[in-house]
Amino acid sequence: MDRDPARKKHSVVVPFERHRRPSAATRLRRIFMLLSRRMFWTRALVASLAPTLALVHGHWLAISFEQHELLHESLSLALVLMGAFGRIWASLYVAGRKNTALVQEGPYSLCRHPLYFFSLIGFAGLLIAANSVIATLAAGALFLALYPGTIAREEKHLARLFGEEFRRYRETTPLLIPKPSLYRSGETISIFPRSVAKAIFENAWWIVAWQLVNTIEDMHLLRIITPLVELRGAWL
Numbered sequence: 725m726d727r728d729p730a731r732k733k734h735s736v737v738v739p740f741e742r743h744r745r746p747s748a749a750t751r752l753r754r755i756f757m758l759l760s761r762r763m764f765w766t767r768a769l770v771a772s773l774a775p776t777l778a779l780v781h782g783h784w785l786a787i788s789f790e791q792h793e794l795l796h797e798s799l800s801l802a803l804v805l806m807g808a809f810g811r812i813w814a815s816l817y818v819a820g821r822k823n824t825a826l827v828q829e830g831p832y833s834l835c836r837h838p839l840y841f842f843s844l845i846g847f848a849g850l851l852i853a854a855n856s857v858i859a860t861l862a863a864g865a866l867f868l869a870l871y872p873g874t875i876a877r878e879e880k881h882l883a884r885l886f887g888e889e890f891r892r893y894r895e896t897t898p899l900l901i902p903k904p905s906l907y908r909s910g911e912t913i914s915i916f917p918r919s920v921a922k923a924i925f926e927n928a929w930w931i932v933a934w935q936l937v938n939t940i941e942d943m944h945l946l947r948i949i950t951p952l953v954e955l956r957g958a959w960l
Contacts, residue, residue, distance in 0.1 A: 796852070796853070796855070797853070797938065799849075799852055800849045800850070800852040800853035800934065800938075801849065801853075801934060802849070803845055803846065803848050803849025803852065804846050804849035804850060804853075804930050804931065804933075804934045805849075805930075805931075806842070806845050806846075806849075807842045807843060807844075807845040807846025807847070807848075807849060807930060808842075808846060808927040808928070808930040808931065809927075810831070810838065810841070810842030810845060811839055811842045811843065811846070811923070811926075811927050812923045812924060812927050813830070813831055813838075813842075814830070814831040814832070814838040814839050814842065815839070815919070815922075815923035815926070815927075816913070816915055816919060816920065816923060817829065817830040817831060817832060817913060818832070819915070819916055819919030819922075819923070820914070820916050820919060823885060826882065826885075826886045826889050826890055826893060828893055828897070829908060829909045829910060829913075830909045830913070831902075832897075833897065833906050833907050833908045833909065834897075834898075834902035834903060834904065834906055834907055835897060835898045835899065835900055835901060835902045835903070836879075836893070836894065836897050836898070836899055836900075837875055837878070837899060837900055838902070840871060840875065840900060841900050841901070841902060844867075844900075846930050847863060847867070849934065850930075850933055850934060850937055851863060853934055853937045853938055853941070854937050854940075854941065855941065875899070875900075879894070
């Protein structure tokens, strides 16, 4: 028991405050922020391939890749790796500078949204690996439904942040398809070790997705998985 009146006089009582649950508006705002992130939609788009491939089986190429397995796997893996490493390349240029500087060098000198371009390359590799008409149509529909709006919102955001600088950049640089003749880059760039680790971790799942797609396709061929719907014929 403290008998010092001076200490008692100057003591501070901190009231206990019960942790409050976030309001409905706060929860909705957090959900909206999650849904607005490009990586959420990119992963959701790829994740949608797995159940589609498991339930529906059908080739979209006139010549089945079963006869050219090495070509099939090499081409699809090359595109997936190009997409993954391209996204890492673009991420390193923008890391630590987002919303503070308008990046116009490296991959961002080729087009305004290189992350989306390399995502498309990666998707192409996964769809070639899947060799499924349903997966191709589903991925195409989801991409058209989700990405154009996301890109438009990002364009408006950049215009608000950088004004005339972004307008000049928009006039000289393509939106999505790179133009190699525009490439420029400084001799050095600042790279943060944490950004490198984050970029590698965020894009390693492309390789996992490619392996998953190939595993599902092999399970179909071995009749380990029986699809609910099987499509046959030439789709070229």
